[in-house]
Amino acid sequence: MLPEQEQTRAEGRADAAQTDGRETAAKAPAVSGALVISVDAMGSDRGPVAVLDGVQIAHRANPALRFILHGREDELAPLIAARGLADCAVLHHAEGVVTMHDKPSQVMRRGKDTSMWSAIESVREREAAVAVSCGNTGALMAVSMLRLRKLPGVNRPAIASFWPSRNPTGWNVMLDMGADVKADAPDLLTYALMGTSYARNALGLARPRVGLLNVGTEEHKGHAELRLAHEMIGAAQEAGAFDFVGFVEGNDLPSDRVDVIVTDGFTGNVALKTAEGTAKFAAELLRGALTATPLSKLGAFLAMGPLKRMSAQIDPRRANGGVFLGLNGTVVKSHGSADATGVAAAIELAARLARSGFVERLAARVASASVARQDAPSGEASSENEL
Amino acid sequence: MLPEQEQTRAEGRADAAQTDGRETAAKAPAVSGALVISVDAMGSDRGPVAVLDGVQIAHRANPALRFILHGREDELAPLIAARGLADCAVLHHAEGVVTMHDKPSQVMRRGKDTSMWSAIESVREREAAVAVSCGNTGALMAVSMLRLRKLPGVNRPAIASFWPSRNPTGWNVMLDMGADVKADAPDLLTYALMGTSYARNALGLARPRVGLLNVGTEEHKGHAELRLAHEMIGAAQEAGAFDFVGFVEGNDLPSDRVDVIVTDGFTGNVALKTAEGTAKFAAELLRGALTATPLSKLGAFLAMGPLKRMSAQIDPRRANGGVFLGLNGTVVKSHGSADATGVAAAIELAARLARSGFVERLAARVASASVARQDAPSGEASSENEL
Known part of the structure; x- marks a missing residue:
């Protein structure tokens, strides 16, 4: 000590x-x-x-x-x-x-x-x-x-979560989910670097694809800050060892054309809770439909196997754990109402990240991209892929 | 002319x-x-x-x-x-x-x-x-x-949409869905006034309940601008003839404890598309589950009636039509990919609003609340309920 x-x-x-x-x-x-x-x-x-x-x-x-x-x-x-x-x-x-x-x-x-x-x-x-x-x-x-304390080069830490998606892993990564209600363009670039580092270590993706959340995919859409972030993230692709797919919209969050979705913590938190609320409402309506009549109850019984597998596939407990990124140490936030299965999933995620030496890798990635941004023409930027 | x-x-x-x-x-x-x-x-x-x-x-x-x-x-x-x-x-x-x-x-x-x-x-x-x-x-x-041109007292017009909800009408009203990417506190107050006027005329609610979208329900949460809007909307309840339930979160969008949800156009647009994307992804998974095995196909057949009714209940075509609020005239924006049923729903909504003299009622409500805000102590503010 x-x-x-x-x-x-x-x-x-x-x-x-x-x-x-x-x-x-x-x-x-x-x-x-x-x-x-x-x-x-x-x-x-x-x-x-x-x-x-x-x-x-x-x-x-x-x-x-x-x-x-x-x-x-x-x-x-x-x-x-x-x-x-x-x-x-x-x-x-x-x-x-x-x-x-x-x-x-x-x-x-x-x-x-x-x-x-x-x-x-x-x-x-x-x-x-x-x-x-x-x-x-x-x-x-x-x-x-x-x-x-924050890692060098990180102004605003972020919370990253898994988002159910059509990708082979079943998940996308989204950040910030609410660490801070604001983010400027350099913060959004840092989120892209941290999010891709997280996707590499938690999902095993060699070269994640990054999307920046906006209200349209055209380059003239959205706040001026987002258009600046679009430029900065685009320029950091080589140093950060990721591919930038540009702006994405709310309906792209479960998409398989992106792995990491970057946004400010206010928007990310609203999107997360909106999706949770929508899924819960849809599940209520489905439950109502499948218990509405004797025939539909029998139907639900016959389809129970696949329905249960579907339910497991998007079980929020499997993805439990928002990870705090940008600190000298890893902290996993489990959902407040998580049951034992959810807590275990958060612990297993924490163990996986610790084993991969995640914090050191993320710190190196943020630092190397900062160096590339400040000192080198983009062609000569560091581009090691292992982080 | x-x-x-x-x-x-x-x-x-x-x-x-x-x-x-x-x-x-x-x-x-x-x-x-x-x-x-x-x-x-x-x-x-x-x-x-x-x-x-x-x-x-x-x-x-x-x-x-x-x-x-x-x-x-x-x-x-x-x-x-x-x-x-x-x-x-x-x-x-x-x-x-x-x-x-x-x-x-x-x-x-x-x-x-x-x-x-x-x-x-x-x-x-x-x-x-x-x-x-x-x-x-x-x-x-x-x-x-x-x-x-904008109505007197309106700085930023807004787009209002219906949102599927647990309320008896089946819908909530949400605005702004993307007319503008920004909104300050006075704009959010105007949205509350316009949104409640819309809910009265389109949904027949005498005294709508208003919620302000945020990342938490505690009064200290979120941007300073939202906390100011919280105060302003709370003070306008009598003049605007609505009840203010305070901050709501993304998972409250389908809630039955609120009728009108107020937010800036960036957040509203992301939330709308996130919900659409989530519902579409859930429907894909459900379709997959119900066609996965011969037994589940039979089950789906038996439950078809209630499943179809559920699907109709949240059919986005029924709610087709974002309404532009705050202009000298009503404009209904139908979804770009709406089919004939969707276009017809948008036309019927337009007709209903025109018949109720909606624009004049909304203009009077915005004006009376502005007068109340500027000139009268809140107790003496105008509170006619018919708008």
């Missing part, structure tokens, strides 16, 4: 005993060389049981994983014991819980005793490779920015 | 013979006292046949309607004759056609000979009560603003 970190920790509300506990706990998994995931066990709409059940599922699927679980000891210790997780998980007591109604600014000022803060702190102190939380998105981003 | 209009018409490329033709044609329906709809017969992705078929359907449903059809005489005359529309429709020849790729600025400068321009001109000259076009949205709005 560096002296600076030592001091920061002392500023927190953690008492001496807790700090000792943390250090001991932290050493155990670190020594073993296993991949350690820091999990905020509180802050889920479904309570710590759903989170611990998710940890259990993820651990069964991948027994090499180790966990640091953050939250109230009296609540968590029995849950850990009951699930036989004592060998793979250590507990960091944190008294406070960030609620969905807490303002990010309040949590930044007074949240040092919370499980969320503690979960991020484990990544900052390199006790864990990556953090997972179901808590309040705004507060989680605020604490992550405060404690992990 | 007023001298000013005479002169403006002379500026166009219409030759003298054509102008005479228009006047004669215009007088016939006006004398009869029937409701006259001005229809741009060109500019549809499906060509004039779909438009003329739509006119025929609308006329059968409502034989009192009269039409002025704008476009190329050689193409349209045989179509009119073949459908037996000669008694209810007159033809205004216009040589030019606005394509989907024409820039609005080009059409404003050089589009005087087009069917779109001619269709708007009929409303300006009061030959027709309302115009319907399937053409290029940006160009249609530009020509409508140029020729019809």
Whole structure:
């Protein structure tokens, strides 16, 4: 532990005993060389049981994983014991819980005793490779920015999510989903670089295709800022090792002609929730139709196999996990209402990213594109493909 | 015809013979006292046949309607004759056609000979009560603003659309869907006033509930401009005779706790196309599931009745027609790819609005709210409910 970190920790509300506990706990998994995931066990709409059940599922699927679980000891210790997780998980007591109604600014000022803060702190102190939380998105981003700091060259971090698509992987990547309500043209370029790096590491795409969300595909459409971003992203294709398909529209979000969709966090958040609302409304109507008459009930029964496979294909739990991009460390935000399956999916995504050395690759990509932009004619720009 | 209009018409490329033709044609329906709809017969992705078929359907449903059809005489005359529309429709020849790729600025400068321009001109000259076009949205709005002019008190006109919802009418109203990519707080207030006036006249709601689209429902969320709009719309509830439910999110667009959703045209357009894309993708997956196996095909056959009713319930053709609000005249924009059923729905919407004296009611509502805002304490504001 560096002296600076030592001091920061002392500023927190953690008492001496807790700090000792943390250090001991932290050493155990670190020594073993296993991949350690820091999990905020509180802050889920479904309570710590759903989170611990998710940890259990993820651990069964991948027994090499180790966990640091953050939250109230009296609540968590029995849950850990009951699930036989004592060998793979250590507990960091944190008294406070960030609620969905807490303002990010309040949590930044007074949240040092919370499980969320503690979960991020484990990544900052390199006790864990990556953090997972179901808590309040705004507060989680605020604490992550405060404690992990932004990567060099990143002005606004972003939240990237998977979007169900017609592509072979079944997903597109979209960002920003709401880290910030604004983004200027250089931010949108950074999102393109970070989003393609994410698509390479999470989806295994060698040279992702990037689209910039607008209200039309013609170059004269949209805000002036978007037209500038169009130019900047187009010029960064070689340095960033991606292909730019230009402007895309809302109906292209599930398209197979694009892999990464770039937009500001306000628009991305509205689009995400609009799609969720539309899918939910359509599912309600379908359920109504399939239970409307005895015949349609029989029909639904006969078609149940394919209907269930379809439902699994677009199950939002499979894609659970918005990833915070642009920080010195990876943070995965699970949906607040995620059940155990959803939490496990978020943990597995976190593990995959940690294993691929994602943060270092993303940082190098952003830096190399910045260098290419500033110093080199586009033909000579760095274009290594492995990031 | 007023001298000013005479002169403006002379500026166009219409030759003298054509102008005479228009006047004669215009007088016939006006004398009869029937409701006259001005229809741009060109500019549809499906060509004039779909438009003329739509006119025929609308006329059968409502034989009192009269039409002025704008476009190329050689193409349209045989179509009119073949459908037996000669008694209810007159033809205004216009040589030019606005394509989907024409820039609005080009059409404003050089589009005087087009069917779109001619269709708007009929409303300006009061030959027709309302115009319907399937053409290029940006160009249609530009020509409508140029020729019809904005209503007093309206800075940015808006496009309002129906959105499938859980409400008893089956629809919510949302605006702006893309008339302008920007909107400041006073614009958003105007949208609330215009949108509620539209919901009263098109959906028959006495006191519509208004929501302001944001990325969260808490009052501290979103842009500063949205927080200001929140205040302004909240203060206008009495003068505008609506209830303000505050911020809503993307997943609330089909909600039954709101009737009118207000947002800027960039966000509205992205949300609309995102919902369309999501619904289309879900329908593809459902079709795939219901044809995946012999059993599921049989199941689909048994459930066909309720599935078809569901499909009809959210059929976008039923809701076809974005309405331009805030102009001295009503213009209904039909979807460019609308088929005859869709065109007929747009014409029927246009007729309903014209019959209710919608433009005058909307103008009075915007004016009274402006007066209330400027001159009266909120308690004394005008609150007549009939608009």
